[in-house]
Amino acid sequence: IELGFAYLDLNEKDRLGIIDVPGHEKFIKNMVAGASGVDFVLLAIAADEGIMPQTIEHIEICTLLGITKGIVAITKSDMVDADWLEMLHEDLKASLAGTFLADAPLIPVSAQKNMGLDVLKENILKLYADFENKDVFDIFRLPVDRVFSIKGHGTVVTGSVLSGQIASDENIVLMPKEKPCKVRSLQQHSQNVASVSANTRTAINLHGLNIQDISRGDVLARKDTLFPSLSWTIKLTCLKSSPISLKHRTEIHLHHGTKDMLARVYLLDREELLAGDECLCHLRFQEPLVAVFNDPFIIRAASPLRTLAGGNILMPWTHKVRRFSKDHEQLLAIDTQIVHEHILALLLTEKNTGLDFAKLQIATALNKKQLDKILLELLGKQKIYCYNKDEKIYIHADFISVLSTNLILYMQTFHTENPLKKGITKSELSSHWGKKLSARLIHFLLEKTFKENLLTLEQEYIKLPNYTVALSTDIKEQEDALLVLYGTLTAPPTIKEVQESLKMQPKALQELLDHLVGAQKLAKVTQELYFSVQAIEQIEQMIFSFFKTKDSLEPSDFRELTGLSRKFTIPLLEYFDKVKLTMRVDDKRILRRKEA
DSSP: OOOEEEEEEOSSSOEEEEEEOOOSGGGHHHHHHHHTTOSSEEEEEETTTOOOHHHHHHHHHHHHTTOOOEEEEEEOGGGSOHHHHHHHHHHHHHHHTTSTTTTOOEEEOBTTTTBSHHHHHHHHHHHHHHOOOOOOOOSOBEEOSEEEEETTTEEEEEEEOOBSEEETTOEEEEETTTEEEEEEEEEETTEEESEEESSOEEEEEEESOOGGGOOTTOEEEOTTSSOOEEEEEEEEEEOTTOSSOEETTEEEEEEETTEEEEEEEEESSOSEEOTTOEEEEEEEEEEEEOOOTTOEEEEEESSSOOEEEEEEEEESSOOOOOTTSTHHHHHHHHSOSOHHHHHHHHHHHHTTTOEEHHHHHHHHTOOHHHHHHHHHHHHHTTSEEEEETTTTEEEEHHHHHHHHHHHHHHHHHHHHHOTTOSOBOHHHHHHTTTTTSOHHHHHHHHHHHHHTTSSEEETTEEEOTTOOOOOOHHHHHHHHHHHHHTOSSSOOOOHHHHHHHHTOOHHHHHHHHHHHHHTTSEEEOSSSOEEEHHHHHHHHHHHHHHHTTOSOBOHHHHHHHHOOOHHHHHHHHHHHHHTTSEEEETTEEEEOSOOO
């Protein structure tokens, strides 16, 4: 019913971990949980019963999980005669034809009479010797298949280490629940060890978690290496033997690692996936899961329970793709053996956001050194850019090119529509043109365009190179008229009075006022109050003269000094505080800087 665990010592240094999975059709979900971590299989078929329907399903599941090697043990061989055994041998050859066990050795054994066991061990040793451990992924992952408590030790979990390594006293996280914990101690087949690595059966004594916190299917990993998601993009293959087709939005049982849960299939380019066909899909879940590129999974019908399909994960996070669009063609490019093209295809799907190094790792299943090397090569060829060096976020060069072009076009339009403005500030650019882009990406684009002399920065204004404010005849006449209105020390006009006098629209008037402030011909005291620069300078000289004989300036003194009403006195006093000419102390002002 449940998974069993044992080991086999092949010699003094080589030990194989064995996971015994249940054979009954009612416990397929437990079988899948155990088979998810194995490298090759030992298929046991009783000589007196022969191959069973669930045996075929087990082989199909192993195929979908990517297992390619195995041995067939014909058990209870002492219970049948030689003719029956020969007939069974032929029957098995026919049944296993076309499967990964087609050329596997068929070895008769008997546990009762100790028959054939030495031959079986020899074949296991040969299979092990020929097996190449291709695992190079360095992110530690252990899907939990058992959890229990031991008196005096606390919470213990077991599982097969899929990749990476971990040591005692390290901090790890239970995913996708994101619960922190610590490795108290490690065991392999009841022996204490200091560390464990990929492709080994491991028991971990955890500190910081109770058994109620952990479920079969949870994954132990280091912090910030796996990312919970409510959906994946997958490549799905429907079994030729599937009794039913898979329709769009079908609810299914998903088996991934040691996890079994309900999910829903969303077909991207069709309404129905027929037996033997393959397509791209989205899988959506009711609760988050974690995964890595190329992870295998199994799909079984919710009712009746039967294996229907399986495949591999292309993108282990939520990625929106419109059905029946060309977007899914980019996803197909991800599933490539050429790693450089794989990364470029990934970055194309992520558009203007790009991907950070951590996500690129789980999206490629490469170790850090390999990924670093490939990214450096792509950076050197300017096929990608790293626009955020602190967080190591990369973006496809195509999007940088498009964004740079769009930015230049935006600035051309901006200058045309705002002839009185020197340029645009970075904050204004971010809130208008770049409101959907990250601040770091905008900064990168600006620095790149500055370096290439496509844009320039003058004071705080971003503008096209060689652009200068050129006033038309009409605007020049309005400017001259405006300066006349503000040209005396007497009470300046209000914005409304200026608007009526010059018959200007509010927006045009504000742009002209901003231009004159930038040109240092007007001083902006408040949103509604402007003075000529000459008037402000006159008042400053009055203030300096006043403080030659006085220590403090009161509002009444200021009114008497300038001849202005209270309506202008308070805003002007606050303006001079703001420009740090004076400083308010209670209701008085004292001089803050000396006359230049």
